[in-house]
Amino acid sequence: MDDTLARRRVPARAKAEQRIRDILRISREVFSELGYERTTTTEIAQRLGISEGTIFTYFHSKRELCARVIQDWYDEIIAAIENGMPRGQSTRAQLEFFIHTHLRLFLIQGTGLCALVLSEGRAKGQGLGEVFLPLQRRYTAPLMDLLARAREAGEIRADLPLSLLRSAILGPMEHVLWDAVVGGRPVDIEKTAQHLVALLWPALLPPDLEVAALKRFYGEVGVALRRVEEGK
Amino acid sequence: MDDTLARRRVPARAKAEQRIRDILRISREVFSELGYERTTTTEIAQRLGISEGTIFTYFHSKRELCARVIQDWYDEIIAAIENGMPRGQSTRAQLEFFIHTHLRLFLIQGTGLCALVLSEGRAKGQGLGEVFLPLQRRYTAPLMDLLARAREAGEIRADLPLSLLRSAILGPMEHVLWDAVVGGRPVDIEKTAQHLVALLWPALLPPDLEVAALKRFYGEVGVALRRVEEGK
Amino acid sequence: MDDTLARRRVPARAKAEQRIRDILRISREVFSELGYERTTTTEIAQRLGISEGTIFTYFHSKRELCARVIQDWYDEIIAAIENGMPRGQSTRAQLEFFIHTHLRLFLIQGTGLCALVLSEGRAKGQGLGEVFLPLQRRYTAPLMDLLARAREAGEIRADLPLSLLRSAILGPMEHVLWDAVVGGRPVDIEKTAQHLVALLWPALLPPDLEVAALKRFYGEVGVALRRVEEGK
Amino acid sequence: MDDTLARRRVPARAKAEQRIRDILRISREVFSELGYERTTTTEIAQRLGISEGTIFTYFHSKRELCARVIQDWYDEIIAAIENGMPRGQSTRAQLEFFIHTHLRLFLIQGTGLCALVLSEGRAKGQGLGEVFLPLQRRYTAPLMDLLARAREAGEIRADLPLSLLRSAILGPMEHVLWDAVVGGRPVDIEKTAQHLVALLWPALLPPDLEVAALKRFYGEVGVALRRVEEGK
DNA sequence: GATGAATGAGATTTCATTCAT
DNA sequence: AATGAATGAAATCTCATTCAT
Known part of the structure; x- marks a missing residue:
């Protein structure tokens, strides 16, 4: 009934x-x-x-339809990342989740939508451009938060602007995707995500945190040695 | 006359x-x-x-004209990089030259041509796509050569595919350019190039090359110390 | 219930x-x-x-709906004039009533309906045109009657076709309405009606009815004068 | 050659x-x-x-084309009237010329263009409306000038607004044209123009200019008569 | 070689009207 | 009786490309 x-x-x-x-x-x-x-x-x-x-x-119009398509697509990605982000875990684990999720969601649809945003976002005049900026910002917000918190904790380097770090993460991802689509090869998402993290993680670390400590030790040993030799 | x-x-x-x-x-x-x-x-x-x-x-057609425009533009960039690359200098210096030249040439014309390639390269059907692949390959060839030689020399890490390293260099550059155009801000090319190298260089190094050496030293010192103490 | x-x-x-x-x-x-x-x-x-x-x-169709709208609107005007016409009073009073009512009813709805009739009445092909002619005729009938009776009574000129006199009355009214709508100014209906009657009334009078009588008198006085002078 | x-x-x-x-x-x-x-x-x-x-x-567009059509048509009428107006002759002769020319030019093209202006002039929003007002003004200017000069010379009545006199001339003309087109009858332009002037001229005259003079004379004769009779 | 008028295929968009529910 | 989704015909306008001069 x-x-x-x-x-x-x-x-x-x-x-x-x-x-x-x-x-x-x-x-x-x-x-x-x-x-x-x-x-x-x-x-x-x-x-x-x-x-x-x-x-x-x-x-109402083709333009409106397209704007809606892009918005929906962003919404999906944003939701997936905001909801799934393992906030309790280490910064590196969270970064890996971000990259993994990003690659996965982009590859479902191909990079077509990405290129759409890239090319149509520039349509000067009465374009879709205005729709994109806020979406783009919401989309990168979780990553920016992650980076900002890690920096405060001294986990990642403070000598470069955050926006550059962001580019160093988003850029390679997009490039990898692009390669994949142009080359027409399948991508092992799991492995690629791990590789990317392995590659990028050292770039984020404060330069020479551990190394500096070791060097200090090395220096002190040297001093001690000389003193021993002299004090002989 | x-x-x-x-x-x-x-x-x-x-x-x-x-x-x-x-x-x-x-x-x-x-x-x-x-x-x-x-x-x-x-x-x-x-x-x-x-x-x-x-x-x-x-x-013959608009399409042909456009293909020619893109080809010429690639030719210029390729020539600039091939001719200017300071082959005698260190890998890091050559990488910086590559990044610097890339940023400079792209920003002359705006990212318009970049977006053009990005969006038109995908035109399925009767597209410009076929024109691009060889160009793209020629264009990245100097970078790939540089990376390959450095890897053979043990200067950069061998645990990841070269193509991923390439993406880690080209990707952030493009992203930075994109940011610049979308944001409409001028870019300090010199500084940005230096920053990018500072950021990416650690990512390329063999993980722990120096650190490993220091740690080995640390270990040996420890062993020596114990031996001294014991041999007292 | x-x-x-x-x-x-x-x-x-x-x-x-x-x-x-x-x-x-x-x-x-x-x-x-x-x-x-x-x-x-x-x-x-x-x-x-x-x-x-x-x-x-x-x-059944938009066209039918529109025809009906126009018909109803005519019916209202026709009824208002037929019912309200002060038949006992002078011709001039009746004319003023006609003009006043016309202006009033048109201005209630704006000249929109008027323009509708004007432009749609001409739709060649499958038009509304056929609907209008009888309505137009019924609508002007009271005015034509009034003029015909006045002419028979010798009150108004007989030297011009009645249809021209009708045009001389309806035309200015429509023109005044048009001015009002295009100019967007409010109209003092009362005053405008009086003005129109004052303006048009002399045009309707038999040319020189009174004047002719006076001139005849003037001539006779002249003759009498000369006779007196001569007979002195 | x-x-x-x-x-x-x-x-x-x-x-x-x-x-x-x-x-x-x-x-x-x-x-x-x-x-x-x-x-x-x-x-x-x-x-x-x-x-x-x-x-x-x-x-560029249908709208522009239409605007141009209307403008050209106005230009023709305006030129015909401005150039042909017999400025040396009497006010009445000039009025007749105006009416005659107007009827002639309108009837060449039918009233179609007239209705076009009437209905499209009202297109609220982004219409042709703005194009019309100045044309309309230029078009009626010669008539308004004529009326204004005649009024200053005391030839025509000063007790009503000029705009009403204008309506009393343009209105009947349009109405006559309308009748002609709707009824599908041919019009004797010459005769109709003469009729219209005969009809409208008395409406324009100062009320009772001649009549007043005659009446004064009549009164004086009466007074004189009575005096003669008394002084007998 | 240069011109620029003409073309025609096609794209977006509107809207009266129909019809299953 | 009322709905409102679906339709499809038609209208305006764009633009790469051709061709006679």
Whole structure:
């Protein structure tokens, strides 16, 4: 009974929501394959098996549709990272989670959406640009927080601007993804994430924390030696 | 008389070549400002003060023109790096030269051309994609050579694939450039290059090369100490 | 119980009639604001807070709806004039009533409906045009009657076609209304009506009715004078 | 020779100008037949036997094209009236010229353009409206000047606002034209102009200028008579 | 070789109308 | 009776490319 009622009332609203979801799903596909300009509403409609007009029943314009696609995609990534971040664990473990999650989510959709953001974010004039900046900021916030806290704790180097450290982490990830897609090779996400952390971790450490200690010891030994020799 | 002769002999070839250069120069400007799709042949012709038809006298299509623009741009960067690379100096010095030159040449034209490559390189179907791969390879060749030689010499770590090291260098550079353009801030190229090297160098070093040596010393000193104490 | 019965009996007819009235009322608003083409069924439905489909339950097409709107509006004006015309009073008083009523009714709804008729009445092809002619005729009938009777009584000039006199009355009124709407100024209906009558009345009088009599008298006095002088 | 050169150089520019003239001529036809909204660029292109794109080579948008059509049409009327006005002659003769010219020029194109202005002038939002007001003003300027000068000379009544007098002249003209087009009857322009002047002239005269003089005379004669009779 | 007018294929977007629920 | 999602025809406008001069 409940079921029947539910099922009966559903269509009116739920059908519409399903449509919106469908359109967004396919649009994400097409936009990420072809980029904004080469994507046509005709193509989207055809893949959905609906008429072009229907798309415009739910979205005012192609631009709005695209903005929504990007927003949703960001939202997913942001949610995945914010929710999953193992805050109790070590900085290095958290960094590894961030990189791993990032690689995983990007590779689901290919780098198409990434390139979309990269190229359309620059559309001067009346562009999608404004939509991106806040998203980009929210998206990198967990990473920035992590770095800031680690720096306060003296765990990572303080001699360079945080934004540079951020670039040193995000940049290689994007480049690896790019390589993967252009080269068309599959990526072992697990391994690549571990590699990236192994590679980048030394770059983040305070230069010569341990080394400095050892050097001091080395020096003191030297002094002691000389004294022994002299005091002979 | 001289003039007339000169004018008569030259034009057939030299005038045409000048035209081609002009078209390429302006096209580079426009493509990098607007991206491939938003660039119109009309815009290019207008900025040149010539008719649209003329462009098609020299280039078969917009696509071909764009491919040529990108190729020329790559050629310049490749030449600058190949010619300028200070091969006699230390690996670190060569890396700094590479990063510095890269940043400098990219920032001359803005990141427009970079975004152009990024977004148009993916054009599935009848794309520019095929043009890019070899260029990209030639472009990164000097860096790969440098890394390979340094690895053989034991200067840099051997526990990770070279391609990952490459990504760890190119990725942050691109990210920094991106930040610069999106943020609209000017970049101190000199300083940024130094910072990037300072940041990335530790990541490239064999893990614990120096540290390992010190630790071995520490250990030996310990052994010696105990022996002295015992042999007392 | 009463309620239930009432509600049950009424709806079939009365509810439907209320719907029709509502749709017509709002449609009049929208059509007169926007004109036929710029009016959308969506806009009408939204202002009514009903669904688009409902409109088509009661009207076969947008065109039919518009025709009905115009017809109703004419009916109101015609009724107001036919019922209110002070037939016992002087021709001039009746003319003033006509002008006053006309201005008043037009200005209630703005000149939107007027412009609607003007522009849509001409729609060649599958137009509303055919609907208008009889309405226009019924609408001007009271004025034509008034003029015809006055002419028979010798009150107004007989040297020009009646249709021209009608134009000389309707034309200025419309022009004044137009001015008012374009200029966006409020109109003092009372005063404007009086002014129009003052202006137009002399145009309707038989040329020189009074003047002719006076001139005849003037001539006779002259003759008499000369006779007196001579007969001295 | 001259001819040949002239003919040879002509196309480049003259061909374009001819095109523009052709497009304007046909557009005037279509816009005046169908109104702004119902006119399609397809229809215009078809009647011209050219492709739709060509229209947009010369005019940025349908709206601009329409604005130009209206402007040209106004310009013609304004020029005809400004140039032909017989300024030396009597006020009445000048008025007749104005009315006659107006009727003639309007009837060449039908009232289509008139209705176009009427209906599109109201297009709220981003309309053609702004284009019209100055044209309308320039267009009525000669008439207003005429009326103002005549009023200063005491030739026409001063008890009503000039704008009302203007409406009393323009209004009937438009109404007559409307009648003619709706009714589909041909109009005897000469006769109609004369009739309109005969009809409207008395409305413009100072009320009772002549009549007042005669009445004064009549009164004085009466006084004189009584005095003679008494002084007998 | 240069021109620039003409083209036509195609893209986005609107909206009256239909119809299953 | 009411809904509102779906439609599809049509409209405006863009632009790379061609070709006669």
